[in-house]
Amino acid sequence: MSAEFDLFVVGAGMAGTTAANKCAAEGWRVGIVDALPYGGTCALRGCDPKKILRRGAEVIDAADLMRSKGISEGRISIDWSALMAHKRGFTDSVPEGIEDELVGNGVVSFHGSARFTGPNRIDVDEMQVNAKRFLIASGARPRSLAFPGHEHLIDSSDFLNLNRLPERIVFVGGGFISFEFAHIAARAGTNCTIIDHGDRPLKEFDPDLVDLLVERTKKTGIFVQLATTIHSVTPTAAGLDITLERDGQTFVIGADLVVHGAGRIPNLDGLDLNAANIASTPRGVTVTGHLQSTTNPAVYAAGDCADTPGRPLTPVAVFEGKVAASNMLKATTTTPDYTAVPTTVFTIPELNRVGVLEQDARDSGADITVRHLDTSGWYSNYRVGETTAATKIIIDMNTDTILGAHLLGPDYSELINILGLAIKLGLTTRQLKSMTATYPSIASDLGSML
Structure with missing residues (x-):
């Protein structure tokens, strides 16, 4: 059996489904394949389920921080199986929901393993697929470990x-x-x-x-x-x-x-990229700035499996999928904007970053000032009993703009978004300080951090 498509997408995560839906909406005949349930790492095996489980840990930690501050000494605990059931209440419906949306938009869905057999041909198990264009959006997998056991x-x-x-x-x-x-x-x-x-x-x-x-x-x-x-x-x-x-x-x-x-590496095993003359590095499929393969013009790549300047983050995969789709549809060479994408380690409290590190800013020769503050005693942290919190904001003295922001503290993952927007739009610290925030809130601390 064989099938013909304008675009065939390998990988039904955020980058792949974003591009498939966008191209199908423009009337293209689009196919998509994944050997795993549709939804990708973030929705099924990463960000979303992780943060649902983290909620249980947040409740435990919040109670522990308030012991002797009005919360009784009686021990509360996590019922792991019930918390896991709560997680599955979200993840179990994701694959069907994503596939239904794709099919409703006219995308033809496949389940199975894909392997390139030519520059414009890929086999999905026993099905031969020919396409004018391909998008590789197969994500990442855990890197191999070498020690015995x-x-x-x-x-x-x-x-x-x-x-x-x-x-x-x-x-x-x-x-x-x-x-x-x-x-x-x-x-x-x-x-x-x-x-x-x-x-x-x-x-x-x-x-x-x-x-x-x-x-x-x-x-x-x-x-x-x-x-x-x-x-x-x-x-x-x-x-x-x-x-x-x-x-x-x-x-x-x-x-x-x-x-x-x-650590994780691009999930490209089994695709036989050489059969389609698709170059790659340990960082992923080698692409131009506009996400087109450097060696096979019929192929694009996006997300964690593409060798791009973007970090392996879900929002990056989404906007790379959008840009790749737009470039294919319009025959343009638009480059994704990676400016000021924030990232968070969702520990308790969470650690956040957007922009450059302090040492990188110093090495660049920029005239900077660094606002490094211990915020553990500030009202917003005192209120919840947290004793570990700090911020570091790197400011360009010549332009009064923010080059990098680094935050450790409860709910600072929301505040880092404001700082990311400030970097992206080139807002000055004076402009940020002019904002009147609702009080008391985490955002109302921003002016003092600057």
């Missing part, structure tokens, strides 16, 4: 589907996944350890605020092992033994579960 680890998708939490969990890697999941599991009563090979975790974030978050993480009861190498994971009668090395010393810790949080 790595096959005994579970990944982030598995964690988000656990029906119960064991007593001891070790998280491998010092990035988003390990910190966010450990903060959830620890509040649910699990003994958690984070193991990071480097000296500092969360390397894309401000080091001063990361140090504060690490200390807050430890106070939560999470062990953080930095500059530590994993040599092996070995099953035992009691669970798993993890052999580690730090400062030349080897030691063993036990766990019931080990979770892979050591």
